[in-house]
Amino acid sequence: MSHTSNRSISTAVTAETIATAGVVAPESVARYAIGLGDDALILAQRLGEWIAHAPELEEDVALGNIALDQLGHARSFLTYASSAWGKTEDDLAYFRDESEFLNRQLFEQPNGDFAQTIARQLVASVYFEMLYTSLTKSTDPTLAAIAAKAVKEVSYHIDHSTQWLFRLGLGTTISRERMQRGLEAVWPFTAELFSPDPLTEGLEGIAVNPSSLRVDFDRVTQQAIADAGLTLPTTPAVRGGGRSGIHTESLGPLLAEMQVLARAHPRATW
C-alpha cells in the first residue's frame, strides 16, 4: 500500500464503508475471508457469555473487551467477504445456517469453567497472532490491512491469557488441577487449526498456509505450559471439518441465540 497520491492514501476498509468505497473481493478470497471472519465472530459470541459471570469484575471487562476486538475483526472480514456477492456483514452473520459457517470447531466450544476459557484463549490468541502476522504479507491489500490492525490487538490478548495461565497453573492445588483440565478439554481442537484449509486453495500469496504456523505455535505454547508448571495434554485430536461446514453440537444453540433477534425482525435498524 502506498500513499503517494491523494486517491490511494490507504486502502479504504471498514465494516461500513468497504461497499461504498467500491472494494470488491474476488469470490475465492471472499470464501477465505468468511472462514477468518467466522472464527473471530464465533469466539466473540462465546466470550460475550462471560459478561456478568466472570470470577471478578475486572474479568467481565477483560473478556468483554477481547470479545469486542474479535467482533471488530469479524466485521471487517465479513464485510469484505460480503462485497463479492453484493451482500452485507449482517446477511452473513445472521442469515446463514449452521452448515454454512466455516469457523474452526475450537471457537464454538462451550466456555466450560474460567480455566477452560483461559486455555482456549491461550490457543486462540497465540494462533491469531501468528496467523495475522503472516497475513500482513498477503498480496490482497484488504486482507493485509485488516490483519495489520488485528495483530496489534491479539498480541495484547496473549498477555492476558498467559498471565492467567501462570496464575492458575502456579496457584493453588485446585486452580492448577482446573487449569490442567481446561487444557485437556481444549487441546483436541488445536490440531484442526493447522490442518489443510480447503478455503486457501488457489490463493497462493493471498492466504496463509495454516501448517506453516504449527512449529512456532508449538514452541510458544509448550514453553508457556511448561513455565506454568503444567503438562502438555496428549488428548487425541478430533476430526475437525469446520472449514467445510462440519460442526460439533455446540454451534447450533450458539447461532440460535446470536441470530434470533435479527431473524425475528429482518432489516430492523436502530
Added chain:
Amino acid sequence: MNVEKVARPRPAGGTELEIWNLAATVVDPEVPVVTIEDLGVLRHVELADDGGVIVQLTPTYSGCPAIDAMRDDVVSVMTEAGYSEVRVDVVLAPAWTTDWISQSGRDKLEAYGIAPPAPRRTDGKVNLGLGIRCPRCGSLHTRQSSRFGSTACKALFVCQRCHEPFDYFKEH
C-alpha cells in the same frame, strides 16, 4: 507493512485547510476533551472535482464503536457549514497507533484525569512498560489494577500515593 511514526499534518492552506479545521472540531464521544485531530484519527481531507468533500478517518481499535459517532459528527459539521456532498471513508491502513496522539491531546487527556499513553517502543527485544504517572498527584508510584478498562483503549491503574484509581490510555 506500512508504518507511519507521526500523525498526518494539517493541509497547508486553502479550502482543504478549512475542511480540516471543521473536521478537527469533532471530539471523541467517549473522551469529549480530545478532538479527532488530537487522536490522529483524522487522516486526510480532500475537495473532490465535483465540489464534494471527502474526509478520511481511521478507527483506534477494530471494534471501537466510537468511530460511528465520529463519522456522523463529521457529516453534521460539514453539512452545517454548507458542504452538501460529504463522504467519510474509514481507512484501516496504516493501522492507528497512540504515537499519533498530539502533545496537545496528551495534555488534555492528563488534565481530564486519564494518564496519556507512553511512547511505543517497537525496536527493542523486551516489551517493558514505563512507569505510569498519576494524572491527579503526579506520582510515578502507581500500579495496574486491570489490563482492560471502560473502553478498548484504556487500562485501569491505582495511585499508591494518593490512592485514587485512574484510567490509563494504553500505548498501542
